[in-house]
Amino acid sequence: MRLWRKRRLLILIICCIWLCSVALIYLLIVTREDNIRDGEHQLLWWTNDMTWSYDELRHCAGETCRVTNNRQRLEEARSILFYGSNLKTFDFPLPRRGRQIWGLLHEESPRNVPFAPYTEFLQHFNYTSTFSRHSNLPLTTQYLPYASDLGMLDFYRSFEDKDVVQFNEEISTVVFLQTDCNTMSGREDYVQELMKHIRVDSYGGCLRNIDLPASLQRDYLNNLYSDELLRFLARYKFMIAIENGVCEDYITEKYWRPLMAGIIPIYFGSPSIRDWEPHKNSAIYIDDFPNASSLASHLVHVGQNKTAYNSYLSHKLNRRQPIANPKLLHELLTRKYQVNRGNQKEELSLFQKFECFMCRRTAWTRTPRTANRNHYSCPLPPAYAPLGRQKEPKFGSDWRSMMNVGRCQAQLLDSLFRANRSYTESEFERRLKQMVLQDLCN
Structure with a gap:
């Protein structure tokens, strides 16, 4: 008798589940029909x-x-x-x-x-x-086209190679490429102060002291990731990467482009930037230094020390794990949009x-x-x-x-x-x- 009661209870539960499922499906259909009738599409x-x-x-x-x-x-x-x-x-x-x-x-x-x-x-x-x-x-990661771009070696130059280029072409270790000279972040003011303590090759319209090659002058603003531009920038050891405004998670090509080219970014912008760096030591952050003079001293030290310099390039040198940040990797693999370099x-x-x-x-x-x-x-x-x-x-x-x-x-x-x-x-x-x-x- 008890067994029969248990069976009746089980049948009753199954019927309730079935009825609830039918009701839910009906509700969704009715909702959808109402939405369509209302011109929701x-x-x-x-x-x-x-x-x-x-x-x-x-x-x-x-x-x-x-x-x-x-x-x-x-x-x-x-x-x-x-x-x-x-x-x-x-x-x-x-x-x-x-x-x-x-x-x-x-x-x-x-x-x-x-x-x-x-x-x-x-x-x-x-x-x-x-x-x-x-x-x-x-x-958040819209300005990084693909996860593989961080580890690619297409434009990468070794520490020794950059030393040779710097000597032969008489260029600085630091590059700055901007056209907007009036920003909320005070970018141009900071770079001007940094220039008092270390040489900076400044291309573009802001604080320009050296010209881009003629082939890049035409339209580099609309070709931010062109092979020619990345190859040109890769000669430098450091690149100033200051956003035009400071907002949580506002990260543009200023940060990603030097990482792609194998340059250490000198970054200021998103307060949450460390949540998104490929490795814990992927950039030099301006906030870590009390003034431009102390930052310049650090750049000189790192620029002359191969071990210190390469410690910032794990995304290029660690071939097994170019991205060690699980949060960044998950975002790149699951984001609901795909960007291209064009x-x-x-x-x-x-x-x-x-x-x-x-x-x-x-x-x-x-x-x-x-x-x-x-x-x-x-x-x-x-x-x-x-x-x-x-x-x-x-x-x-x-x-x-x-x-x-x-x-x-x-x-x-x-x-x-x-x-x-x-x-x-x-x-x-x-x-x-x-x-x-x-x-x-x-």
Whole structure:
């Protein structure tokens, strides 16, 4: 009798599981049908960067979405996609429809969009794709094309070979290649101070004291990883790698390119950079030195000592384990996008991956998430490389002022988004001016 009761109980449990499964499948089907009826598969790019007519059918792992930049389709669009680098404070699709999802793609520092780092602004987006590991589609390693690039020996030159090149071609051990000479990080100020203590070969438009070969002058900015450029840079022992802005996980080609070429980066930028280095001793970090003079002394020592120099190049010299950092290796193997050395293909791939990410989220999300400050984490006020006598960079006060205005912009946008009504550029500027003059944003 007890055995029969146990069987009845087992049958009852199986039936309950079956019924729950059927109910769940039905709910998903109904949800999906509702979403389709509501036009959820229409994605609209709300950006002026696309000056051409854009209308694509995107197939994304079982989902199909139509992606367009035709603003006439705003009513039927389920998701609105924004490209952060060219956001305009007066150009948002308001009033916002109740079920519309907003997605933000922003891979750059806040120098062009000073209101981006503030919670008041970010909280109005449901999904983000930024350099931050905390965003929904992180782009932390986007500037490192392939994991194998760190260990490749295509451009690598030995310590002895670099000594010979340095002597024969009369070049420095340190190279600097930048065109932007007004950065939030005070890059140009620090390099200028470093030049007082050690020779630096500076190419590009910033602090230039030597010219690139004619073949590289034409378009090196659009060919950041060209074989010719990497081969040219590989002659040097050190490369100054200072980001234009300081944000958590904001790591650009400034860091990855010298590692690829077999040069030791002299790095300043992301406070979390050590989470991503291929080995524990992969770069020389400016933060480790009290001033440029002490850094220069360290560069002279390492540049003259083969053992010390090679200790920074385990990603080239340790052929069994070019990447010893499991976090970096896992990120490179599992990231949901693939970059290429050709910038145009890379950019298209990034946009398409974001479209597919938003397509899937749009199709299945019942309760959208809300972005927060961790999705775009930048120290405020802006941090900069340490200068002697605790000086601040030449344009430090300008950047600080710009970010303060950005705080006002974020707070005003928050107010307007909550009011959920359209507004004009002149209205926005008038109200912003009042907030700044009355010091209402601190």
